[in-house]
Amino acid sequence: MTIIIDQPEFVDEVEEIIGYEENGNELVLDGGFEVPTTNAFGHTFRDYDVHSERRDGVELFYRIQHINQSVDFVKRMREEYGKLDKVEMSIWECCELLNEVVDESDPDLDEPQIEHLLQTAEAVRKDYPKEGWLHLTALIHDLGKVLNLPAFGELPQWAVVGDTFPVGCAFDGSIVHHKHFQGNPDYSNPAYNTEYGIYSEGCGLNNVLMSWGHDDYMYLVAKGNNSTLPSAGLFIIRYHSFYALHRAGAYKHLMNEEDIENLKWLKVFNKYDLYSKSKVRIDVEKVKPYYLSLIEKYFPAKLRW
DSSP: OBOOOSSOOOOOOOOOOOEEEETTEEEEOOOOOOOOSSOTTSSOTTOSSSOOTTHHHHHHHHHHHHHHOOHHHHHHHHHHHTTOOSOEEOHHHHHHHGGGOOOTTOSSOOSOHHHHHHHHHHHHHHHOTTOHHHHHHHHHTTGGGGGGSGGGBOOOGGGTSSOOOBSSSOOOTTSTTGGGGGGSTTTTOTTTSSSSTTOOTTOOGGGSOBOOSHHHHHHHHHHHTTOOOOHHHHHHHHHTTOHHHHTTOTTGGGOOHHHHHHHHHHHHHHHHHHHTOSSOOOOHHHHHHHHHHHHHHHSOSSEEO
16 A cells, blocks of 8 residues: 655654652663764764765755645644554564665664664663663654555655654754755745744643654554553654754743653653664564563554554
8 A cells, every 4th residue: 555645755865961859769861871972884973964975865855854744744644644544563563574664864874773773772771771661662662664664655755754843833943954944835834934833832742743754653553552651651752853852952832841851751762762873783582572571561462553
């Protein structure tokens, strides 16, 4: 099955230490993870200007993404994929499907996505051995990238991966390759191009439409299948690509108190998501039993996707 999108398809081509009180004991949200100085290609992380074999393709990706991620497009995708009627399978089966996906928006890694999932999860597990929900969140945070595969509609990569951002209000200048938003129909729409747009102060990010992609899709899958992950886990899944928020501090005027608390965990997670990328391989069969036990705890055996 292929979902038809009336848009041009993409052509191949250290966080601060945060602490708070919990049950009378200080929980310091910093596991001591050492941030590497360079990515798998020998460049600094998330450098979209450095001359590399991936730079031009990454910018082309963002040009097409920024032009096409409009309010109308997002609403249409959320309605279609919120039905969860594409496939029925387990979390681990979905993990294995990611062997077929390489993220064309990522300037830091060109390995199949399952490698990234396990690298992230194992790095988190090492520093936070008691936070099983966070280990599982790390494992599944990118599963929505299966949207790129035929069984899920074979969406073009600009509708699957890349940094995410709110639609329905002004595009913040901190968003990577911001200049390309000028081609987006919402850019000049007075209903959408102000600081608040269709939203209000403190409305809560759950009431904000985010650009469509794997983050929002996996969030819909988790919610629609009654996952028992805590609020922070669901927040990480939905907003881990929202770099304008957790790196640049943009859009905080839309957050509520629950968002502010969950952002603490997202900032912790982001360090592992971004900096654990490497060419080091994980022994899948060795770690599989542990992650299967977590999946059983927080998800049903089979999910609707």
